[in-house]
Amino acid sequence: MLAPLLAPSILASDHANLAAGARLVGSLGLQWLHVDIMDGHFVPNLTFGPQTVAALRKHSALFFDVHLMLDEPHRFVEPFAQAGANLISIHAEPAYDHAATLARIRALGCQCGLVLNPGTPAAAAEPFLSSVDLVLVMTVQPGFGGQTFRHDMLPKIAQLGRWRSERGLGFRLEVDGGVDLATGPACRAAGADTFVIGTAFFGAPDPAAVARAIATW
Ligand code: DX5
Ligand code: ZN
Helix, strand or coil: CCCCEEEEEHHHCCCCCHHHHHHHHHHCCCCEEEEEEEECCCCCCECCCHHHHHHHHCCCCCEEEEEEECCCHHHCHHHHHHHCCCEEEEECCCCCCHHHHHHHHHHCCCEEEEEECCCCCHHHCHHHHHHCCEEEEECCCCCCCCCCCCHHHHHHHHHHHHHHHHCCCCCEEEEECCCCCCCHHHHHHHCCCEEEECHHHHCCCCHHHHHHHHHCC
16 A cells, blocks of 8 residues: 555645745645645635646645646646646546546646545546546535545545555545544545645644654554
């Protein structure tokens, strides 16, 4: 199993000082930064655009794990790749050419991921498992930080983990939403290796202690 990897979600940091949030993550020796992009249609909220990601890139060498919560992600993969994304994840739910968009992300020099909302079964990801670097299982309905973790997502994580080992695949298995020191270990036990944490990292009195704890999972 891959070592546990913490991807703090910049959504939960001070939006007037995103560079400081990224600096904190880097100062703890962490590698990844999760960046949530919302379009106000696929999810009922708005966050950042490519310009923000490009500006943050000037302040940070972290691996930008960019989560596109967009109805039309295929229209935006190029601007986000140019802005400095390292990995771009797209959702399974909207209607567009998923395979072509994943291939386009790769062609742009980024890693690619597929995301499943809580209501979307593991089977929706199955055709793509050999062509993605990451599968992200949403453990809340996306749109907002600070929501309650959904334990009913654990069997889906386990199913994806089983397919990964049975088929000798190497994609990362990421969880996002309500993950903290209490809920993360169950995700780890189910097979997750990559943990998006917003509120429980940036809102913690001691984010360094959170990072140390996750390293032991
Ligand atoms: C939710 C976002 C998450 C969010 C997680 O729509 O995709 O990445 O930042 O935040 P917490 O950890 O606070 O649930
Ligand atoms: Zn996210």
